[in-house]
Structure formats: structure tokens, C-alpha cells
Amino acid sequence: MKIIVPMAGRGSRLRPHTLTVPKPLVPVAGMPIVHRLVRDIAGILNQPIEEVAFVIGDPAFFGPDVEESLTELATSLGAKGTIYRQDKPLGTGHAIMCAEPSLEGPAVIAYADTLIRASFTLDPEADSVIWTKKVANPEAYGVVKLNSDDHIVELVEKPETFVSDQAVIGIYYFKNVGELKAELQYVLENQIINGGEYQINDGIKRMMSQGKIFKTGTVDHWMDCGNKTITVETNAKMLNFLYEEGAELVASDVSLENAEIIPPCSIASGVVLKDTTVGPHVSIGADTTIESSNVKNSIIQSETTIKNATLEEAMIGNKVHFNGQFKAISLGDYSELK
Template identity: 50%
Template sequence: MKIIVPMAGIGSRLRPHTLTVPKPLTVIAGKPIVQRLVEDITAVIDQQIDEIAFIIGPVAKGFPVNTKEQLLKIAAELGTKGTVYIQEEALGTAHALYCAKESLSGPCVVAYADTLFKADFKLDASADGAIWVKQVEDPSAFGVVQVEEGFITDFIEKPKDFVSDLAIIGIYYFKDGDQVRKEVQYLVDNDLRENNEYQLTNVLETLKRDGAKFVPGKVEAWMDCGLKDPTVDTNKQVLSFEYAAGNNLVSNDLQLVNSEIIQPCYIGKNVVLKNSKIGPYASIGENSVVENSNISNSLIQSNVQITNATLDNAMIGNHAKYNGEFTSISIGDYTELL
């Protein structure tokens, strides 16, 4: 089984945090988003992963030069081969797969790195394909699927009238990756675009028309990492899941001086807390120092210095320094508010 992760978007909606770090490498509760994504997919698949292929954007469009090395390290830590492809132009979801066509073979999962999920089902690898979905209150904002007798019968993009409340979350399983590659190649060879992009939905329609039967994979939680507030909320949900599972997310080398931690929280290595109250739902990255502060429901990256602060619903980037009385803040890497 292979996992293919298109992640070439520059993450403009999450700026300033994505000016120096690609959105899928933003750390949530101690792990990059994309690492959590592939780990959760691996648990659902419950099979040996032979390769993880990542599709990223070029350095010229904002991707740091060390992005490839970070992604290969994630694959290695999961005990599998890592491959990195470059999508030079943003020409759509199917075009991203075209850029990774050398890895698009055999059974594979395609997962767009915009989201995290929580699920308790196991994938039926004997099915022709599966599409991960989540029941939503307002389906008009999403692509949705219709299901009859356990199989997906139609895909509808942002329906104006109600047809289904099962929203597509951007994760797909294909039993025959080779056939997907052929259909993607056909789109590109014949320049079949919609709004100047090659769309995966066209591939899905063709496969369904040719007899492929897709089943829905329903998830319990669908967590967005596109904007600051949803990303902070995703951190909160992940911390809740980890704490409920009995996982300790506080480093053993924490220096705790006249301070209190209210769980659930993530505290990275070599963190110093002085005269502070942390939590609930706070993540603080490694090598950070917090003094005379109260921090809850916030996502703090690594090498950060925070003093005299009361923070809630805050997101602070790497190497930032903050001393102040603002609360709902969002500051990027290397920023100083003193």
C-alpha cells in the first residue's frame, strides 16, 4: 500500500505562520500536521505501507529548501520509503497526482494535507475504492457524496439544494492506482480542465462510469488546519484525543518553577515554566520559556519566549518573543512584541 500526499499549496490563509514553514509541517500537539495525517491513515488501513509520496511546491513559491529532508525523515520514522515530487504550477488536484505518477500504482491512498481526522473503522481493501466523508450541518459549502445500499452513487460539488450531508474530506483509497494514473494522464494529454485546473473529481466520475464501486469511510472528527482559529481548535481536539488515550505529552525534562499545568497539554523538550499556569488545551514547543503567564487553548511553537502574558485562542510561531497583555493573537516566526 502507498500513501500519496499532495501538499503543494502555499497555505496563504494561515499566514504569517506559513511564511517560513509549509502548512502541512505546522506542528500540532508536538507533531507536524502531515505526520499525524499519515499516522492516522496507517491505523485505518492496517496494512504495511510501502511508500509515502509527497507532492510539494517549488522553493521559488515559498517552500523552504529543507522541506524534502523533513518529509523524508517523517517517512523514515514510520519505517517506509519516502519520495518527494515538485508541482511547479498549481494546476489542480489531478495535476498534483500527475506530478507523482511514478508512485501512482497498485493500492494507494491519496490524502490532501489540509485536514486531520479521527476514525474507528478499518478500510476494506477489497473494495474498488473508498472516499472518506463526514456528516456536516451545511453541505452547501462542500463536495458531497450520495450513498445507496452502501455504495457511493454520485459526487456533487457544493449543492445548492440538499442532496446529501456526507462531505468529502479529501482522503481517497484506490485499489488500482495504475488505472487512476491512466485517467490522470488522459486528462493532461487532452488538456481537459475545469476553471483552468485538472480535477480529481473527473477521474472519480470516469472510474465510477467504468464500473468501479466506491464505499464511504465515515470519520468521527474532521479537523481543519486552514485558518488560525480552526488550527488552534484542531490542537485542542488532538490534545483531547491523546489525553483520553492515556498518552503523556509532557516532556520529562520540563523545568517547572512555581507553576501549574492543567491537562490536557503538550509540553516539548527543554521547556521552562516559571510562575505560570498552562492549560487546558495548550501546546508549547521545545526550547521555550514561559514566565509570569497564563496560557490556555493556544498553540505555541518551538524556541519561543513569553513573559507577562494572558493568552487564549493564540497561535505563536517559532523563535518568537512576546511580552504583553493581548489575548487572541496570531504572530509568526521570529516576531518580537516586547
């Protein structure tokens, strides 16, 4: 089994946190988004992962440190890590085709901007499985249309009339991803463009027209990381899941001096808490110091110093120095408020 991860976008909706760090590497609940997504997919598949192929963007932004992080992620799963580049933002179909040499055999394609919780077995009769989540407002999403056999027969974007309540979340399984590659090659060669880009849906629709069987795999939870507010919400949800599962979330060398941690919180190695209350739902990166503060429902990254602060629904980047009485803030890397 292979996992293909298109992740060349800049994550503009999550700025300033993505000005220096690619969005899929922004940590949520103590782990970069793409690391947690790939690990969770591997767990659901419950079979050996042969290769994890990442499609990243401009080398000036997705540099050697990004490549190293992604390769280490693949290696930790016992898989080969392969890096491809998408030089121009030409759509989801184009991004997948940038990984063309890896598009053979069974594979999962997953876009690295969401997190999931799921437990299901891939249907061996299906040529493809499109992972979905039941939603209350399907008109806001791309949804699947099912026939009487519960096979997917159509993909409908933001339907004005009810089609189904199963929203497409951006994760797909193909028994032979080479079949998708052939159809996307046709899409590119014939310049089949929707919304100004080459779309994965056009390749999927061509497969459907040839009688390929598509089924749904329904996830229990689908969590977005699109902007600051939603990312902080996702951090809280993921911390709850991990805490309930008994995960070790607080490093053994965290220094506490007249400080309290209210779980669930993810606190990395080297963190110092002094005259401070942290939690619930706080993630803190390595070597960060927080003094004389009260922090809850927030994400604070590595090597940052926080003093005299009351923070809630805050998101603070790496190497930040913050001293003040602000509350719901969003500070990118290297910011200083004194």
C-alpha cells in the same frame, strides 16, 4: 500499500505562520500536521506501508529541511520516502500526476490540511473508498451521492438541494491507483479543466462511468487546519483525544518554577515555565520559555520567549519574543513585541 500526499500549496489562509514554514509542517498538538495525518492513516490501514510519496512545491520554500523531515516521517513507518515537485498550482489532479512513477498498486491519497480520527476496515469489494464525514450543512461541502447499494455514483459540489450529508474530506483509497492515473492522464491530455484547474474528481468520475465500485469510509472526527482560529480549535480537540488515550504529552525535562500545567497540554523538551499557569489545551514547542503568564487554548512554537502575558486562543510561531498584555494574538516566526 502506498500513501500519496499532495502538499504543494502555500497555506495562505494560515499566514503569517506559513510565511516561513509550509502549512503541513505547522505543529498541532505537538506534531506537524502532515506527520500526524500520515501516522493516523497508517494506523487505520493496519497494514505495511511500502512508500510514502510527497508532492511539494517551489524548492525556494519547500527546501532541503522539508525534504529531510518528510523522508524521516516515511522511514519511521518502515516505508520508502519519495519526493516529487509540483512547479505550478494546476489543481488536485495535476498534483497527483506529479507523483506518476509511484501511482501503481493499492494506495491512499490524502491532502495534508486536515486531521482525522477514524476506525474502519477498507471494503475489499470496493475499487475505491472515498473517506467522508457526516455534516449538518452539506450545502457547504462537496458530498457523495449514493445508490440503493450504498455505492457512490456521483460527486456533487455544494449542492443547492439535498443529495446526502456525507462530505468528502480529501482522503481516498484506490485498490489500484494506476486506474486513477490512466484517467487523470486522459484529463490532462484533453485539457478537461474545472475552476481553472485539473481536478481529481474528473478522474474519479471517469472511473465511475466505467463501472468501478466506489464506497464510503466514514470518519468519526474531521478537523480542519485552514486558518488560525480553526487551527487552535483543532489543537484543543486533538489534545483531548490524545489525553483520553493516555498519550505522554509533557516531556520529562520540562522545568517548572512556581508553575502549573492544567491538562491536556503538549509541552516539548526544554520548555521552562516560571510563575506561570499553562492550560488547558496548550501546545508548546521545544526550548520555549514562559514567565509570569497565563496561557490557555493556544499554540506556541519553538525557541520562543513569552513574558507578562495573558493569552487565550493565541497562535505564536518560532523564535518569537513577546512581552505584553495582549490576548488573542497571531504572531509569525521571528516576531518581537517588547
